[in-house]
Amino acid sequence: MLVDVHTHLDLLEKEKDLDKVLKNSEKVKVIITNGTGPESNRRVLEISKKYEKVKPALGLYPDKAISLTDEEIEDEIRFIKSKKPVAIGEVGLDNYRIENLERQKKVLIKFIKLSKELDVPIIIHSRKAEEETLNILEKNDAKKVIMHCFSGNKELTERAVSLGYYFTIPCTITRNKTFRKLSKRIPLNRLLTETDAPYLSSRDEANEPAFIEDSIKKIAELKQLNEEELEKIIFMNYQNIFLK
Ligand SMILES: [Zn+2]
Numbered sequence: 271m272l273v274d275v276h277t278h279l280d281l282l283e284k285e286k287d288l289d290k291v292l293k294n295s296e297k298v299k300v301i302i303t304n305g306t307g308p309e310s311n312r313r314v315l316e317i318s319k320k321y322e323k324v325k326p327a328l329g330l331y332p333d334k335a336i337s338l339t340d341e342e343i344e345d346e347i348r349f350i351k352s353k354k355p356v357a358i359g360e361v362g363l364d365n366y367r368i369e370n371l372e373r374q375k376k377v378l379i380k381f382i383k384l385s386k387e388l389d390v391p392i393i394i395h396s397r398k399a400e401e402e403t404l405n406i407l408e409k410n411d412a413k414k415v416i417m418h419c420f421s422g423n424k425e426l427t428e429r430a431v432s433l434g435y436y437f438t439i440p441c442t443i444t445r446n447k448t449f450r451k452l453s454k455r456i457p458l459n460r461l462l463t464e465t466d467a468p469y470l471s472s473r474d475e476a477n478e479p480a481f482i483e484d485s486i487k488k489i490a491e492l493k494q495l496n497e498e499e500l501e502k503i504i505f506m507n508y509q510n511i512f513l514k
Pocket of ligand 1: 304
């Protein structure tokens with residue numbers, strides 16, 4: 271009973287056949303595919319109509335705060351609202367390769383408001399802007415927060431935990447010390463799994479939801495639980511944040 275709360279099937283379909291990807295993912299009960307821009311959001315909706323267990327999260331990746339006008343952003347927010355997605359995502363701040371953090375912050379605040387209005391989780395990107403992101407989320411009283419691929423230090427992680435936030439662990443936990451540390455630091459009841467497919471693969475090919483099982487193996491080892499037990503806990507966490 272696995273769950274992939276953050277993936278990009280609209281990007282993965284450029285590299286792998288989605289029918290086959292879905293066939294491989296028999297053990298994955300829910301796949302939440304995240305939009306990154308206007309075109310991506312529309313494709314996400316089409317894909318989630320086609321496959322029963324695929325659910326849409328809609329959002330604007332931080333680069334869209336720069337490339338879209340205010341009016342285009344407002345239009346997209348109205349569109350997203352009308353489609354009633356299961357979550358807002360992928361949204362957030364990126365100080366790694368995207369400029370104008372101040373403008374990104376303004377757009378993020380709009381999405382925090384929208385997620386509260388729709389009463390759905392918000393899936394957050396915070397690359398090289400972990401502290402600023404937490405500041406904005408806290409100040410705007412964000413609810414149902416999922417920190418995707420969080421790379422903040424121990425102190426910031428503890429702050430996010432105390433704010434009640436959840437964390438998604440990517441498949442690269444099999445290769446990357448940062449995510450091993452993260453999964454040790456966060457309590458079991460805040461743990462979720464993601465692929466971020468086609469990125470962050472545990473294998474030498476484009477990532478796909480079926481590879482969540484690689485993460486489960488590694489997290490189970492770190493948390494000293496058996497895999498089945500861990501799968502149940504993560505699925506319960508998914509239900510707690512998405513279905514309540
Ligand atoms: Zn992503």
